[in-house]
Amino acid sequence: MIAEALALSALLFTIGVVGVLTRRNAIIVFMCVELMLNAVNLSFVAFSKLYGATGQVFVVFVMTVAAAEAAVGLAIIISIFRHQESVNLKDINLLRG
Amino acid sequence: MGNEFFSLLYSFHFYLFGLIAVAAAIAFVTRKSPVAAAMWLVVTMFCLAALYVMMDAQFIGVMQVLVYAGAIMVVFVFVVMLLNLGHPSELSDISGKWGRLFAGFLGLALVAEILTLTRSPMDLRLVVPTIPVTVTSTGGIIGGVSGPLFREYLLAFELTSVLLLIAIVGAVVLGRKRSAS
Numbered sequence: 001m002i003a004e005a006l007a008l009s010a011l012l013f014t015i016g017v018v019g020v021l022t023r024r025n026a027i028i029v030f031m032c033v034e035l036m037l038n039a040v041n042l043s044f045v046a047f048s049k050l051y052g053a054t055g056q057v058f059v060v061f062v063m064t065v066a067a068a069e070a071a072v073g074l075a076i077i078i079s080i081f082r083h084q085e086s087v088n089l090k091d092i093n094l095l096r097g
Numbered sequence: 098m099g100n101e102f103f104s105l106l107y108s109f110h111f112y113l114f115g116l117i118a119v120a121a122a123i124a125f126v127t128r129k130s131p132v133a134a135a136m137w138l139v140v141t142m143f144c145l146a147a148l149y150v151m152m153d154a155q156f157i158g159v160m161q162v163l164v165y166a167g168a169i170m171v172v173f174v175f176v177v178m179l180l181n182l183g184h185p186s187e188l189s190d191i192s193g194k195w196g197r198l199f200a201g202f203l204g205l206a207l208v209a210e211i212l213t214l215t216r217s218p219m220d221l222r223l224v225v226p227t228i229p230v231t232v233t234s235t236g237g238i239i240g241g242v243s244g245p246l247f248r249e250y251l252l253a254f255e256l257t258s259v260l261l262l263i264a265i266v267g268a269v270v271l272g273r274k275r276s277a278s
Contacts, residue, residue, distance in 0.1 A: 001107075001108075001111055001151075001152065004111065004112070004115065005115075005148065005152065007211075008115045008118065008119065008148075010207075010208065010211045011119055011122075011208065012118065012119065012122055012141070013207075014204045014207045014208050014211075015119070015122045015123060015125075015126055015204070016122075016126075017200075017203065017204060017207065018126060018200045018201065018203070018204040019125070019126035021196065021199065021200035021203065022126065022196055022197055022200045023126065025131060025182075027131050027173065027176060027177060027180075027182065028126075028131055028134050030173070031125070031134060031135065031138050031173060032126065034138070034165070034169065035122060035125070035138060035141065038141070038142060038145055038165065041145070041157075041161075042145055042148065042149075045148075045149050045152050045154045045157055046152060048152075048154060049152050049153060049154075053241040053242055053244075053245060054245055054249075056154050056156065056157050056241070056242045057242055057245050057246050057250055059154075059157050059160075060157075060160065060242065060246065061250075061253065061257060063160060063161075063164050063165065064257045064260065064261065065257075065260065066165070066169060067164060067168065067169055067261070067264070068260050068261055068263070068264035069264075070169045070172055070173070071172065071264045071265070071267075071268040072264050072267045072268055072271070074172060074173070074176045074268075075267065075268040075269075075271035075272040076271055077176065077180075078176065078179065078180070078271070078272055079271050079272065081180050087180060087182065
C-alpha cells in the first residue's frame, strides 16, 4: 500500500501545483497550498508505516505550521481586501512600480 | 479465506478513497465559486483521513478531521463569507488559455517525472533499516506518536507553541481596523 499512497500523494501535490498556477483568487490559491501540505502529510504517514512513528510526529508539526500559515495568510488577505476591494491576484500589483 | 477476503476489502477501500480524493481535488481546482471549492477540499481531506486510519495512523486521522477539515477549512469559509465572495463573479478567476496550457504542461511533466523516477534503473529506494521498526509503545495508538513528540522532539514541540503565539498575535495585528492615528 505504500507505493500506492506515494503515487496518490504525488498526484495530489501536482493538482495543488496546477491549482496555484491557474487560479487567481487568493483564497483558492491558499487552499491549493493546503492541498499540497496534505499530500506531503500523506507521504509522511505512508513512510511512517515503513520507518516508525516519527513520520506521524512530523505530520503533527506540519499541521501546526499549516494552521499558523492559514491564520496569518487569511489575515493578510483580509487586510489586502480592505485596500483593494478585491482578492484577485491580478489586482494586487503594488510592487510592480 | 477470511484473511484473503479482508485483504481484498482493504485494497478495494484504499483505491476507493484514493480515487475519491483525486476526483474531489480535481473538482476543487476547477470550481469557480470559492465555497464550492472549499467543500470539495473538505471531501479530499476526509478521504485522506480515511487513508490515514487505514495506514495505522488513527491519531493522525482524527487530527486531520478535527484540525484540517474542522478548523482550518472553517476559517477559510469564514473569510469567504466575511469578504462576501460566495458568488462567482462573471469573470472567472482561472487564468487564460496560455496560463492553463502552461500549468497543465507543468502538471503532466511533474507526474511524468515522478513516474520515470520510480521506473529508473538506478536504485533510488530508501535504505530500509536493518532493525525492523517495532511498535514498542505501551500507550496504545497515541503513545506511538506522543512518546517521540514529548521526548526526542520536545524542543520542536515547544517551539511550535511559540509559532502559534506569533501567528495569533500576527493575525490580530493584521486583521484589526487601522486606528485613525
